[in-house]
Amino acid sequence: MRHLNLDQLRTLIAIADLGSFSAAAQALHLAQPTVSLHVSELESRLDAKLVVRGARGITPTAAGAALVERGRKLLRDTDDALDAVKRQAEGRSGRVRLGTSTGVVVDLLPQVLEALGAQDAGIDVDVAILGSGEALARLAAGTLDIGLVALPQPPLRDLVFTPWRTQPMMAFVPQRTKAPRRVTPAWLAEQPLIFNDATTHMYRLTMEWFAAAGFAPRARIELNYDAAIRSLVAAGYGAALLPLQPTTDAALGERMQILPIVPKLTRRLCIAHRPRALLDGATLRVLEVLAGFRQA
Numbered sequence: 001m002r003h004l005n006l007d008q009l010r011t012l013i014a015i016a017d018l019g020s021f022s023a024a025a026q027a028l029h030l031a032q033p034t035v036s037l038h039v040s041e042l043e044s045r046l047d048a049k050l051v052v053r054g055a056r057g058i059t060p061t062a063a064g065a066a067l068v069e070r071g072r073k074l075l076r077d078t079d080d081a082l083d084a085v086k087r088q089a090e091g092r093s094g095r096v097r098l099g100t101s102t103g104v105v106v107d108l109l110p111q112v113l114e115a116l117g118a119q120d121a122g123i124d125v126d127v128a129i130l131g132s133g134e135a136l137a138r139l140a141a142g143t144l145d146i147g148l149v150a151l152p153q154p155p156l157r158d159l160v161f162t163p164w165r166t167q168p169m170m171a172f173v174p175q176r177t178k179a180p181r182r183v184t185p186a187w188l189a190e191q192p193l194i195f196n197d198a199t200t201h202m203y204r205l206t207m208e209w210f211a212a213a214g215f216a217p218r219a220r221i222e223l224n225y226d227a228a229i230r231s232l233v234a235a236g237y238g239a240a241l242l243p244l245q246p247t248t249d250a251a252l253g254e255r256m257q258i259l260p261i262v263p264k265l266t267r268r269l270c271i272a273h274r275p276r277a278l279l280d281g282a283t284l285r286v287l288e289v290l291a292g293f294r295q296a
Contacts, residue, residue: 009071011038019057093122094282099130100148103226107245150201151268162271165295167243169265173257174236182262185213192238195219243267
């Protein structure tokens, strides 16, 4: 048996609802011979009589009624499928895989997701906590759609990098520690230190800052969760060099000192993704929302 023709099925349902070929033709904006052809081809395909003429006009046979009943659901499902495709193509629904660091997850991402949800509730964002290197590897492999990664990055084929935000680096120092108003590499190198581990961009940025002043301190503790580092600083385990997160760090003033550093240092973040021509509508929509949070 060949597959059902949805246009022919729609014609049969219209005949069953309206009771005549002519009324169905008018409702579907078809010529009456086309309606007759739809029915005859459908009957031939199914090898069953689907409609009969009676005193009350055209009525479905038992086989026709069974097909009409199931056909209504089939057409509804088809319309739903087409609508889902349209919504995804327009960026109003879909699933987007996003990778970023813990700092962005805590401070910035909730605002981004809230803005996205207010406008496009049909888009689901799957968030993975990743370092910049792993995020870029997953983007290249096609298992990630968007990465929020640190700059600089070497040029990579088939990946686009768009500057997103610049965050000032600050010294996070235990509250009981007597510290200068502005923290220098020389002073900070003498403190017990908490760093991100050596595989991260943050570690390299930190060590370059110390090295430029002639220091190469070793960390007392290494870990990759900025929120955990802040908690350890508050508990007095050591000092750290971290990007300022205005939303969350404002509440930490009573638990630790957050001090400017000299010379100044910034962390630059960018949005990484494949070329826009290869992205679906949902991913493009998330990129649009992220662009609204861009900050030089």
